[in-house]
Amino acid sequence: MVPRGDGEVGLETTSFEETHQQQKKLVIGYALTSKKKKSFLQPKLEVLARKKGISFVSIDQDKPLSEQGPFDVLLHKLLGNAWHEVIEDYQKKHPEVTVLDPPGSIQRIYNRQSMLQGIADLNLPDCDGMVCVPKQMVVLKDTTSSADKVAEAGLKFPLVAKPLLVDGTAKSHQLFLAYDRLSLAELEPPLVLQEFVNHGGVLFKVFVVGDVIRVVRRFSLPNVSNCEKAKVAGVFQFPRVSSAAASVDKSELDPRVAELPPKPLLEGLVRELRNRLGLQLFNIDMIREHGSSDVFYVIDINYFPGYGKMPDYEQVFIDYFLSLAQAKHNKRECIKSGIEM
Ligand SMILES: Nc1ncnc2c1ncn2[C@@H]1O[C@H](COP(=O)(O)OP(=O)(O)OP(=O)(O)O)[C@@H](O)[C@H]1O
Ligand SMILES: O=P(O)(O)O[C@H]1[C@H](OP(=O)(O)O)[C@@H](OP(=O)(O)O)[C@@H](O)[C@@H](O)[C@@H]1OP(=O)(O)O
Ligand SMILES: [Mg+2]
Numbered sequence: 001m002v003p004r005g006d007g008e009v010g011l012e013t014t015s016f017e018e019t020h021q022q023q024k025k026l027v028i029g030y031a032l033t034s035k036k037k038k039s040f041l042q043p044k045l046e047v048l049a050r051k052k053g054i055s056f057v058s059i060d061q062d063k064p065l066s067e068q069g070p071f072d073v074l075l076h077k078l079l080g081n082a083w084h085e086v087i088e089d090y091q092k093k094h095p096e097v098t099v100l101d102p103p104g105s106i107q108r109i110y111n112r113q114s115m116l117q118g119i120a121d122l123n124l125p126d127c128d129g130m131v132c133v134p135k136q137m138v139v140l141k142d143t144t145s146s147a148d149k150v151a152e153a154g155l156k157f158p159l160v161a162k163p164l165l166v167d168g169t170a171k172s173h174q175l176f177l178a179y180d181r182l183s184l185a186e187l188e189p190p191l192v193l194q195e196f197v198n199h200g201g202v203l204f205k206v207f208v209v210g211d212v213i214r215v216v217r218r219f220s221l222p223n224v225s226n227c228e229k230a231k232v233a234g235v236f237q238f239p240r241v242s243s244a245a246a247s248v249d250k251s252e253l254d255p256r257v258a259e260l261p262p263k264p265l266l267e268g269l270v271r272e273l274r275n276r277l278g279l280q281l282f283n284i285d286m287i288r289e290h291g292s293s294d295v296f297y298v299i300d301i302n303y304f305p306g307y308g309k310m311p312d313y314e315q316v317f318i319d320y321f322l323s324l325a326q327a328k329h330n331k332r333e334c335i336k337s338g339i340e341m
């Protein structure tokens with residue numbers, strides 16, 4: 001207890017700022033591919049982090065994880081499932097460590113079928129718009145017979161063929177546009193066949209970092225005209241237009257196409273998705289149906305995407321990491337004073 005100037009006796013509590021300043025550390029262990037390390041751990045982020053007492057420590061994958069650390073946060077994106085087991089095991093033994101993000105939740109969006117499941121049923125009232133997913137079906141084998149199944153499912157050509165599993169390889173991002181039944185035989189399963197939705201050639205990348213949402217415009221594929229649908233046959237490989245580094249400048253576009261999705265819609269969608277997916281670090285690819293002002297389609301969700309291309313990502317992440325430290329501090333204080341959380 002400490003005497004206060006007003007004569008009363010106050011509890012001796014340390015503020016988060018004080019504790020953080022004293023301890024001067026939030027240790028973030030990271031296990032990232034070299035590509036991700038290069039794009040994410042840029043010098044500006046490290047400098048800002050150091051000033052706030054946050055340090056990034058590289059995890060040595062050749063040593064047991066439990067012999068490393070201690071860590072406050074574990075940030076990871078590596079190829080392969082073996083790593084996921086290591087993290088799950090570690091999390092069981094160290095529940096106090098914040099794992100970004102839990103392997104089970106990531107796994108769900110590494111499959112393009114489970115990735116979009118449930119989105120069309122989300123309850124988003126008063127959100128100034130509607131969120132749908134394109135009609136799609138899975139082909140596990142034999143693309144020849146899938147032509148009949150496509151018809152049964154009522155899917156309309158052209159169809160986007162996407163590898164079912166996203167495993168971080170370039171091949172898992174190799175997409176094709178199939179214009180007719182016959183062309184389906186040329187595709188290599190397992191894949192999803194998804195209706196192509198005309199959207200005026202612009203895509204919205206909705207980046208999520210905890211509570212924070214940032215949206216950028218990217219160029220996408222142009223509309224497919226009815227004339228093209230009638231005349232063109234075969235399969236065509238997609239160029240990877242929308243993962244380009246540059247965002248699109250609004251002034252170059254038709255305002256009806258350029259207009260960002262309404263804020264209440266994005267907030268509602270992200271809130272629901274974070275709960276359902278159990279993820280903090282992801283982005284959503286959204287398109288606006290051509291000719292509509294408020295009908296949107298979610299076509300892709302990516303775990304720990306290219307944040308280096310998100311405006312001001314350094315500060316957003318510093319604030320996010322500090323909020324994790326703050327939450328941890330609050331929890332400790334509550335435990336100390338016997339308050340239930
Ligand atoms: N159903 C669709 N209708 C219209 N365009 C689509 C559709 N699906 C994909 N696209 C276009 O193809 C691009 C790549 O598709 P998608 O995002 O599903 O693939 P990806 O390999 O997961 O991409 P990313 O690099 O974002 O992970 C999209 O950004 C968009 O331009
Ligand atoms: O390469 P970039 O930095 O742009 O990030 C891309 C990221 O690759 P990386 O994780 O190897 O960095 C991809 O991850 P995998 O599906 O291949 O695992 C995927 O999330 C893309 O959507 C990201 O592009 P964005 O959606 O942000 O434009
Ligand atoms: Mg995408």
Ligand SMILES: [Mg+2]
Pocket residue numbers: 166300301302
């Ligand atoms: Mg993707």
